[in-house]
Amino acid sequence: MALLRSTLVRHLVLLALGALALVLLTGSLSTFHNYELAGLGAYVCTAAGLTVLTGLNGQISLGHAALMAIGGYTVALLQIRFSDRAITGLWVLPLSLLAGAAVTGVAAAVVGVAAARLRGPYLAGVTLALGVALPALTSRFTSVFKGDQGLSVPFDPPPASLGANFAVERWQAWISLGAALIVLFFLANLNRSAIGRHFRAVRDDEVAAQLSGLSVPRVQILAFTVSGVAAGLGGGVFAVSLQTASPGSFDLTLSLALLSAVVIGGLGSLAGAVWGSIIVVYLGIVLRGFVDDLGLSAASAQKLHDNLPNAAFGLLLVLVMLILPGGIQGLLRRLAGVAPVDRLRRGRPEPFAAAIAQHSSSPPPSGGQQ
Amino acid sequence: MTGTHRRRTRVVAAVTAIALVGLMACGSTKTKSGGNAAGDTSAPGVTKDSILVGTTQPLTGPAAPGYSKISAAMTAYFKYANEQGGVNGRKVTLKVLDDGYNPANTATKTRQLVLQDKVFALLGSLGTPTHTAVLDFIKTNKVPDLFVASGSRSWNQPAKYPTTFGWQPDYTVEGKILGDYVKKTFAGKKVCSFGQGDDFGTDGVQGVEAVLGSTALASKQTYTPTNTNVGPQVAALKSAGCQVVVSFTVPGFTALELGTAAKLGFHPQFVVSNVGSDIVTLTGFLKEATVPLLEGMVSDSYLPIPTDASNSWIKLFQTVNQKYNNNVPFDGNVLYGMSVAYTFLQAVKAAGKTLNRGSLTAAVEKGGFTGPGLTPFRFSASDHSGFAGTQVAVIKGGVATPTGSIFTTDDSNGPLTVYSGSAATAPANGLP
Structure with a gap:
């Protein structure tokens, strides 16, 4: 059990368990459900990054779908090049996917520079504008991005060693959920490191953080970059799971669904981002299926299709804020009788000095930085 | 915790992780033989007396006006054919899913049809941007993807997408025939283009340029189906001094283009490709302004004119429309849907009693189908495009009248050839 006291080991064990669960789960589900799982993986990647940004660092983003689009289009453009040159492997x-994540990280850093100067509703406004404007660029430069049609995302079939009948959808679910696990692993470690503490310190009290020698804008830009890398990877695997990158898949609804996901799950908690x-993904699927079964006319079915899930997320969001400010993860922790590891947004912020004292007296965290 | 201890724990953890990744790699090794496209004997969705096919259609969204009638017409025709016993003893059911002309939706809806509903084939799925998004998926699942309702050249790539087939003439062929008409009729005028900002517009403009020359178009404007403001583009066409505007537009955007141009006092000669020129559909947008705005507009058609009551196919389809399609206004969309349904029944009949995915695609590649089309199909093992050509029509007083010869041509630099054959007569019972 001594081994489990090391954060890195504990996270590695969780990573391995997650991988095992992934293999078993995808093997027992139908190909269509594997396709849905692949979509879920993309949501988890991005929501995990968003919960770090919003929950741990206190910056809001209403434009994360646009960051996903950068990742998705980068992957599409690269994969088309590889496919045209018959480069496989x-x-x-x-x-x-790495390039997509990196490019998105750079773009997010640029957004972060602007974000570091803005607070509250102004930041929400800028990220909202990003979410609306960026997908529109695809119809400005149609020769590169092909407008609403988008780009196809060719990729190699699953390796032959997995068997001739290994469905592509299962392979996509592996790619997507695998990426989600990797993102969760890195963010969990980051969360426990000095950088994670910096994020929280800046969120809780910018003046106190500055007095302790932290550069607030630098920390905020870093948080945006980290979040962007996760969103870029999420967008990349989303494009792979859809086999296409089109502006319609990265619209404002997605940004809002992601924000709903992190709040409903429990702001600032990675497990919460998963819940x-x-x-968000399965409630959407269930509600749309429900609408289809009503036998309405196409026009009214389509209106409900688009709006019913959004209305449900909104309602759920309000209820969660009123009843369970810690989200699902907060509820689970309360049920399990575990005190919250990280103070959430409700209530008085944790005094910074006390936090430092508490953290420096605890055993050295992962990575061996000390 | 000492340094060595920590190092050891990390080694243990790394080994565990590698072991588990190894386990992942040998996770599943089920072996069943998967057939190739030609000899694929699988036949999901087929029983001895039924066939389930699926289609994705814009029942809502920017392309819905007009196009939403196509799948209803297909369903109506199948109902009619089923009541007469179907083909080879099998009745056809068409499952229609709405994708709102949004490629992101098409990706999910098509997977739903193939993976969840287990349709035998996809039939007449509509739209260039939408259907392009699912070609790779269709290829990996080896689903016959017949008669895509779009003229993109992407459907005609037998080596890359062996199960996908077009139906209508491709937009490049249309562009060449329209371009030829422009060249002969409006010689010396400044020609421009207005097209959808995807393969639809690009393929069409390419056809026009193949005839007029690659630098002949003075201004090339595009639009995005999700943005209904075409003011800037039409203003650009006006300021470029365009006298002829060749358009590759869906009906809603043809209407926006004509309306916006009229508002700006811009009155060039409009030339609109087939899919954007159905008069009944445009009337839904333009109302009482339809006749004046469409006066003199040039278009083209590969099917008989919907108002041509002397044509045996039109008569047949109008009867079916009355009885099985709530007698909706009979327009190019109803004609289109029923014609596609008829071609599908021919393909199913040709595939024979033992219907499977392989025999269906082989039957289409064998070709030889007849129908209401003005020209024959080009289907063969090396050509998956549909009708070989079209005929230009001019709209006068709200009615389209065919003019000149029926031309066929290829989608590269080949010449236009006059086609003089005539279409088959419709069978009395409507079954192939």
């Missing part, structure tokens, strides 16, 4: 797609993504 198991490394090709991971390379594109929230599951709720």
Whole structure:
């Protein structure tokens, strides 16, 4: 049990368990449900990054779908190049996904520079504008992005060693959920490191953080970058799971669904980002299926299709804020009788000095920075 | 915790992780033989007396006006055919899913049809941007993807997408035939283009340029189906001094283009490709302004004119429309849907009693189908495009009248050839 006291080991064990669950889960579900799981993986990647930004660092973003679009289009453009040159191999797609994440990280850093100067509703406004404007660029430069049609995302079939009948959808679910696990692993470690503490310190009290020698804008830009990398990877695997990158898949609704997911799940909690993504994705699927079964006319079915899930997320959001400010993860913690590891947004912020004292007296965290 | 201890724990953890990744790699090794496109004997969705096919259609969204009638017409025709016993003893059911002309929706809806509803084939799925998004998925699942309702050249790539087939003439062929008419009729005028900002517009403009020359278009404007403001584009066409505007637009955007141009006092000669020129559909937008705005507009058609009551196919389809389609206004969309349904029944009949995915695609590649089309189909093992050509029509007084010869041509630089054959007569019972 001594081993489990090391954060890194504990997270590695969780990562391995997650991978095992992934293999078992995808193997027992139908191909269509694997396709839905692949979509879920993309949500988890992005929501995890968003909960770090919003929950741990206190910056809001209403434009994370646009960051996903940057990742998705980068992957599409690269994969088309690879496919045209008949370059294949198991490394090709991971390379594109990494590039997508990196490019999005850079873009997010730029947004972060602006974000570091803005607070509250102004920040919400800027990120909202990003979410609306960026997908529109695709119809400005149609020769590169092909407008609403978007780009196809060719990728190699699953490796032959997995068997001739290994469904592409299952492979997509592996890619997508695998990426989600990696994102969760890195963010969990980051959360426990000095950087994670900096994020929280800046969120709780900017003046106190500054007095302790932290550069507030630098920390905020870093948080945006980290969040952007996760969103870029999420967008990349989303494009792979849809086999297309089009502006319609990265619209404002997605940004809002992601924000709903992190709040419903429990702001600032990675596990909460997972719960929230599951709720948002599957509640959407269930509600749309419900609408289809009503046998309405196409026009009214379509209106409900678009609006019923959004209305449900909104209602759920209000209820969660009123009844369970810690979200699902907060509820689970309360049920399990565990005190919250991290103070959430409700209530008085944790005094910074006390936090420092508490953290420096605890055993050294992961990574061995000390 | 000492340094060595920590290092050891990390080694243990790394080994565990690698072991688990290894486990992942040998997770599933079920072996069943998967067939290739030609000899694929699988036949999900087929029983001895039924066939389930699926289609994605814009029942809502920017392309819905007009196009939403196509799948209803297909369903109506199948109902009619089923009541007469179907084909080879099998009745056809068409499952229609709405994608709102949004490629992101098409991706999910098509997977729903193929993976969840287990349709035998996709039939007449509509739209260039939408259907392009699912080609790779269709390929990996080896689903016959017949008669895509779009003229993109993407459907005609037998080596890359062996199960996908077009139906209507491709937009490049249309562009060439329209371009040829422009060249002969409006010689010396400044020609421009207005097209959808995707393969639909690009393929069409390419056809026009193949005839007029690659630098002949003075201004090339595009639009996005999700943005209904075409003011800037039409103003650009006006300021470029365009005298002829060749358009590759869906009906809603043809109406926006004509209306916006009229508002700006811009009155060029409009030339609109087939899919954007159905008069009944445009009337839904333009109301009482339809006749004046459409006066003199040039278009083209590969099917008989819907108002041509002397045509045996039109008569047949109008009867079916009355009885099985709530007698909706009979327009190019109803004609289109029923014609596609008829071609599908021919393909199913040709595939024979033992219907499977392989025999269906082989039957289409064998070709030889007849129908209401003005020209024959080009289907073969090396060509998956549909009708070989079209005929230009001019709208006068709110009625389209065919003019000149029926032309066929290829989608590259080949010449236009006059086609003089005539279409088959419709069978009395409507079954192939």
